[in-house]
Amino acid sequence: MSEQTLTATVDVERFWRDGYLTAPAIFSTGQLEALRAESDRLLHLCTEQAQRYARRIEWEVDHLAEGERAGMERVIRKLEPVSDLSPLFADFARHRGIVEPVSAIFGEPVELFEDKLNLKLPGGSPYPWHQDWVCCWRAHTDQLITCFIYLDDADASNGCLQVIPGSHIGKPRLPFKPGSRFEIDPAYVDTSKAVPVPLRAGEMIFFDAYLLHYSDLNRSRTPRRAIIYTYNPARLGKVNEGRFPADLSL
Numbered sequence: 001m002s003e004q005t006l007t008a009t010v011d012v013e014r015f016w017r018d019g020y021l022t023a024p025a026i027f028s029t030g031q032l033e034a035l036r037a038e039s040d041r042l043l044h045l046c047t048e049q050a051q052r053y054a055r056r057i058e059w060e061v062d063h064l065a066e067g068e069r070a071g072m073e074r075v076i077r078k079l080e081p082v083s084d085l086s087p088l089f090a091d092f093a094r095h096r097g098i099v100e101p102v103s104a105i106f107g108e109p110v111e112l113f114e115d116k117l118n119l120k121l122p123g124g125s126p127y128p129w130h131q132d133w134v135c136c137w138r139a140h141t142d143q144l145i146t147c148f149i150y151l152d153d154a155d156a157s158n159g160c161l162q163v164i165p166g167s168h169i170g171k172p173r174l175p176f177k178p179g180s181r182f183e184i185d186p187a188y189v190d191t192s193k194a195v196p197v198p199l200r201a202g203e204m205i206f207f208d209a210y211l212l213h214y215s216d217l218n219r220s221r222t223p224r225r226a227i228i229y230t231y232n233p234a235r236l237g238k239v240n241e242g243r244f245p246a247d248l249s250l
C-alpha cells in the first residue's frame with residue numbers, strides 16, 4: 001500500500017470529534033496467525049516462569065468478582081510490556097499501517113510509549129469505565145493515542161471495547177469511584193451513550209487518552225486477545241523507557 005493510500009484513509013477530523021476511529025486490518029492471514037502464535041508463546045513463557053516475569057503479569061483472579069474466579073486461578077489477564085520479550089511485537093509496533101495513521105492524527109511523527117498484550121481469555125475480567133491518562137499515565141504527557149489491534153474476532157459476547165463518543169472533549173479529568181484509582185465514578189459516566197465497537201481479528205481501533213472506555217467479562221468460549229500500542233509525538237522523545245522491568249532471576 002502506498003504512503004498516500006495509507007494516510008488518505010484516516011479520517012482525522014472524525015477522530016478528534018469522536019475520540020476514536022476504527023480501521024481495517026493491515027495484516028495478512030499469515031501475519032495474524034504469526035501474531036496469535038506469538039501471543040501463545042508469551043503466555044506459555046510467562047505462565048511457566050511466573051515468578052521471573054511477575055512484574056509484567058496481571059492475574060485474572062485479581063480482577064474478577066468472587067463468583068467468577070473458579071478455574072481462573074492461574075490465568076493471565078495482561079502482559080505488559082511485551083515488546084522487549086518479543087521481536088515480532090516490537091516490529092509490529094513500527095508497522096507503517098499503524099504508525100502512519102497515528103502520525104496523521106497527531107500531524108507529526110510518533111514514538112512508541114507503551115505496549116501490552118491483553119488476553120481476555122474465556123472468563124476473562126471486565127475493564128470498568130476508565131480514562132487511560134487519568135488512571136494510568138498522569139506522570140507523563142497526555143498527548144497519547146492508543147491503537148488496539150484485535151488478534152481474534154471481538155464482539156459483545158467476548159468483551160469487545162465499548163466507548164462513549166466525544167467523552168474526551170475538553171480533556172476532562174473525571175473523578176474516580178470511591179476506593180478506586182482506576183474506575184471512573186459511575187455518576188460521571190452516561191452509559192446510555194455507550195457504543196460497543198465489535199471488530200474482526202486484525203481490525204483496529206485508535207483512541208484518545210481521555211476517551212471513556214470499558215469492556216465486559218468474556219462470557220464466551222473464545223479468546224479476545226489484543227495487542228495494544230500507545231504512541232506519543234516523537235518530538236517529546238522516548239518518554240516511557242523506564243517501563244521495562246528487570247525480570248527476576250531465580
Ligand SMILES: O=C(O)CCC(=O)C(=O)O
Nearest residue numbers: 118127132161213214215
Ligand atoms: O482489553 C480491554 O478490553 C481494555 C483494555 C484497557 O482499556 C486498558 O488496558 O486500559
